[in-house]
Amino acid sequence: MNIERITSNQNNRVKEWTKMQSKKGRVKSGQYVIEGWHIVDEAIRHRQAIKQLMVEDESYLGDLPVDDATEVFLITPEIAKHISSTETPQGVFAVLNTADYHEQIPNDLRGAWLLLDNIQDPGNIGTMVRTADAAGLNGIVFGKGSADLYNPKVVRSMQGSQFHMQLFTGDILEWMAAFKAAGVKTYGTELNDQAISYYDITPTKQFALIMGNEGNGVDPRILEKTDQNLYIPMNGEAESLNVAVATGVLLFKFVK
Structure with a gap:
């Protein structure tokens, strides 16, 4: 294994990694950075193509089996802080390659899906993706207005679940039309007279659940085209549930 040592923040490699913190930089390079022991290990275990590996300590490599196609760099703690999106990087x-933003709707839409309509908080997205992973969903669609799929905070928050399932980006209305053609029912979340309690849901293996923006909920244009809209009855006096919490409640009721 050839290891290249880098000691300066002005090194061209470091500049490239830093640019990947922005969407513009990621799109231009076609690559993004993941960081932290758990996520890097998950990427390796799930056979993701690791293009470059950067570590603070050469001894770390004993716990991170990489193939010969991976470039390996030994970096300083200062460089780690420079390229990290956290205050205390793990070194x-x-x-990895972004490949693309997975905008093509697949032909096979069977199974259970989660669609994110304008979900912007990386922490919420990460919790929703991990919950969908735990519930055994087939895939997740990042709709318009949602945080970027490869945003460092989103990537870190997903904690490796992104390597266990299909993630896509696209127009939710177009996906809904595809689900309808495939015979998969779509469900939104809304408080109105037409919505039904989630208690009345019959668990199923095939559905598409749409969750909406933290402050505004699901876009009305989307709600008009769902097969059914749902609400979660609340016995207390809180006005609403956090969108990630609500997602967990609904998914584990839905999944058969």
Whole structure:
């Protein structure tokens, strides 16, 4: 294994990794950075193509089996802080290809799906993706207005679940039309007279659940085209549930 040592923040490699913190930089390079022991290990275990591996300590490599196609760099703690999106980096980073933003709707839409309509908080997105992973969903669609799929905070918040399932980006209305053609029912979340309690849901293996923006909920244009809209009855006096919490409640009721 050839290891290249880098000691300066002005190194061209470091500049490239830093640019990947922005969407513009990621789109231009076609690559993004993941960081932290758990996420890097999950990427390796799930056979993601690791293009570059960066570590603070050469001894770390004993716990991170990489193939010969991976470029390996030994970096300083200062460089780790420079390229990290966290205040206390763990000293382990990897570069993966974005490939694309997975905008093509697949032909096979069977199974259970989660669609994110304008979900912007990376922490919420990460919790929703991990919950969908735990519930055994087939895939997740990042709709318009949602945080970027490869945003460092989103990537870190997903904690490796992104390697266990299909993630897509696209127009939710177009996906809804595809689900309808495939015979998969779509469900929104809304408080109105036409919505039904989630208690009345019959668990199923096939559905598409749409969750909406933290402050505004699901876009009305989307709600008009769902097969059914749902609400979660609340016995207390809170006005609403956090969108990630609500997602967990609904998914584990839905999944058969």
